[in-house]
Amino acid sequence: MTAKTTRGVSHAELRKIALSFPATSEGTSYGKPSFLVGGKFFTRLRSEDDSLVLIVGSIDERDMLLESDPALFHITDHYRNYPAVLARRTVIDAAVLQGMLERRWRLIAPKKLVKEHQARNACATSRASDHPSSGARQARATFSRKGRRG
Numbered sequence: 001m002t003a004k005t006t007r008g009v010s011h012a013e014l015r016k017i018a019l020s021f022p023a024t025s026e027g028t029s030y031g032k033p034s035f036l037v038g039g040k041f042f043t044r045l046r047s048e049d050d051s052l053v054l055i056v057g058s059i060d061e062r063d064m065l066l067e068s069d070p071a072l073f074h075i076t077d078h079y080r081n082y083p084a085v086l087a088r089r090t091v092i093d094a095a096v097l098q099g100m101l102e103r104r105w106r107l108i109a110p111k112k113l114v115k116e117h118q119a120r121n122a123c124a125t126s127r128a129s130d131h132p133s134s135g136a137r138q139a140r141a142t143f144s145r146k147g148r149r150g
Helices: 011-019 059-068 094-108 111-129 134-149
Strands: 024-029 032-037 040-046 051-055 084-088
Touching (some): 011 040, 011 094, 051 094
Antiparallel strands (some): 024 032, 032 040
């Protein structure tokens, strides 16, 4: 049996992923419905092209994303001078979205909250590694990581 890979996230999945980060709320940014972390812009869905606005580390990083996967990432003239990329909602993978939002959240969330979040995740990871079948899971994860590097 093969695993089915699904690309794209629904509006409900976007909302669930965005709101899974502590201190995230729904609000507005420049009059548009958005997700905010402590009042700071986190992400939003652009209804005009069904894309997500994702802030990245730099314009160079944005350009690399644009070049690496033009089916997923794009920009408009409005974003040309900003470290932001647009991701097509119907193409982005939920795990990729989660990872990109995690990076953004860590930059804009209050530092105390980031430390608490890291501590909770470390405890959850520790508990999972105590599970009898965790050795096989860890071996698969290590193999998967090595396979991706090569």
